[in-house]
Amino acid sequence: MADISPPCLCHLRIWPGYHGYGFTVDQAEKDGQAGHFIAKIEPGSPAQAGGLKDGDKIIEINGASVDGFAHKKVLVKIKSKKKEVNILVADKECQDYYEENDITITGSVSSVLHCSSENVLSLVEKTGKRRKEGEIPLVESMAE
16 A cells, blocks of 8 residues: 555644634545545635645544445535544545455554644644745644
8 A cells, every 4th residue: 555645634724813623625526436524624724734635535423434424414424523623534546445345444443544633733823833834734644
C-alpha cells in the first residue's frame, strides 16, 4: 500500500472567528463510485488544515457509516455537534485498493491516518497568525 493514500480520519473544529468548517459536500457518482464527496475546500479553513481534499469520499461521520444516507442526512450529521466533527474519508485510489482486497473501510482499520485542524488552531491561538495560503497543512499520525 506504499503508493496508496490511506483512509483519513479528519477531526475538524470550528475556529474562533471562522464560520463553519470551510467545505461543501456533493452527492454524486464519481469514477463509478456513488456517494457523498468533499468539494470546494476554502483555503486556510479548518477543513484544509484537518486534511480534507476535494474529491474525497465520505465514509463515516462521527463513527457512523453514511452508506445509503440521503444528502440532507449527511449534512445534518456533519452539523450534529456544534463545533467539531470527525469525518472518515478516502480518495479514489484508496477506495479501489480496499475494494480489490475485500477490506471494508472503517475508522477502526489499522492503516487509518489521523488528521486534525486542532494543530493549526493551537498555532493560531499561540501566535495569533494563520497559516499562509499554499502552506502544507499540519498532519498528525496517531497510528503509532
